[in-house]
Amino acid sequence: MALIVQKFGGSSVKDAERVMNVARRIVDTYKQGNSVVVIVSAQGDTTDDLIEKAKEINPNASKREMDMLLSTGEQISISLLAMAIQSLGYNAVSLTGWQAGMTTDSNYSKARIKKINTERLQKELEANNIVIVAGFQGINKYDDITTLGRGGSDTSAVAIAAALHADLCEIYTDVDGVYTADPRIVKSAKKLDSISFDEMLELASLGAGVLHNRSVELAKKYNVNLMVRSSLNNNPGTVVKEENKMERMIVKGVARDNDVARISICNIEDKPGMAFKVFSLLASKKINVDIILQSIGREGKKDISFTVNEDNLEKAVEILEENKERLSFEELKTSNEVSKISIVGSGMVNNPGVACTMFEALYDANINIHMISTSEIKVSVLINKKNADKAMNVIHEKFNLAE
Ligand code: ADP
Ligand code: ASP
Ligand code: MG
DSSP: OOOEEEEEEHHHHHHHHHHHHHHHHHHHHHHHOEEEEEEESHHHHHHHHHHHHHHHOOOTTTHHHHHHHHHHHHHHHHHHHHHHHHHHOOEEEEEOOTTEEEEOSSOTOOOOEEEEEEEHHHHHHTTOOEEEEEESEEEEETTTEEEOOOHHHHHHHHHHHHHOSEEEEEEEEEESSSSSSSSTTTTTTOOOOEEEEHHHHHHHHTTOTTTTHHHHHHHHHOOOOEEEEEEESOOOOEEEEEEEEEGGOOOOOEEEEEEEEEEEEEEEOOTHHHHHHHHHHHHHTTTEEEEEEEOOOOTTTTEEEEEGGOOOOOHHHHHHHTTTTHHHHSEEEEEEEEEEEEOOOGGGGGGGTTTHHHHHHHHHTOOOEEEEEOSSSSSEEEEEEEGHHHHHHHHHHHTTOOO
């Protein structure tokens, strides 16, 4: 008998028919003699709808109250799914995050899991129940509800799989697995049979929303047997696992991140310590900075450009403007009409010229590059948002990823 953790995303439980479909799949796994713990997300667009509801009342609602609100989406799905399983004649019990022992830090809206007390989960499993747990949520040391960040149910699932030493963690979604690019944007994208933790972590962090990046981090850390597959068919999915050096590919996939914004600090003094001053200021406000570019100085002045998450643009501009005199710059220029396009592959490290091939694809398509950043396993470029989908397609084609 195996212990299997299954996670079903919002589209997999979006209406009654899908809930029943999921219930049948879960029961099938249970009937084969397995213990089953299920993590489920809010139905369809529920989380987005709840965010809209909050905005109508208070666009600057506190994060604590937002978490209280958003956690209700998952609470609806767990109860409905438990009812669906019961209607098929099997025992199921639904648990919210706190009931399932999920404790997190107090960083509302982006909380990190600290510990899972598995006592209740174990007890329900021993009673032969199918256990349905609300994804995306936990509880902090003040007994307040927290959420793990958008897409966080994947992380709930992997964390519970790790805590219970599950034999398998299956992430069920609305595509057949992890593809060489988002199949909604690149029609010729190909499903991967397997991908390494490191490559998947990069893709997820660079915008491939199929897995929450923290879930991949946890799966690597605790060596969770992780699989992504479709809730709508029985096709084999994608296995996410430790790297097999033989299978190294130069480029494994292409990702797009539209939630970025660029800030340029123009004509800042060209002297030691300026970068330190700028970025320590941003760090003190917990603003993450991504790609950084500094121009060569001229007449004692230089420009520093960098990208931040779009959500942080306003806050970053505010703090820089407040310190304009101390930093002695002339003006700020910003744009959120930009996208970051990245290629990822662990074989890149031994293959010079990969970045160049990517740039050539963009050149052929007459797409201008604003910024570039590279590491051993990825190359990212910042381009105009309106060119993002085209860029993904031409890069995907240039590297023959459809084959
Ligand atoms: P769920 O509700 O099941 O969590 P998500 O919408 O969060 O589903 O994630 C699945 C979606 O991720 C797919 O529908 C697809 O559009 C998108 N996606 C982005 N990049 C990729 C990729 N490389 N492979 C597969 N899907 C991707
Ligand atoms: N419901 C949450 C969201 O929409 C969590 C998740 O789906 O994983 O982000
Ligand atoms: Mg998701």
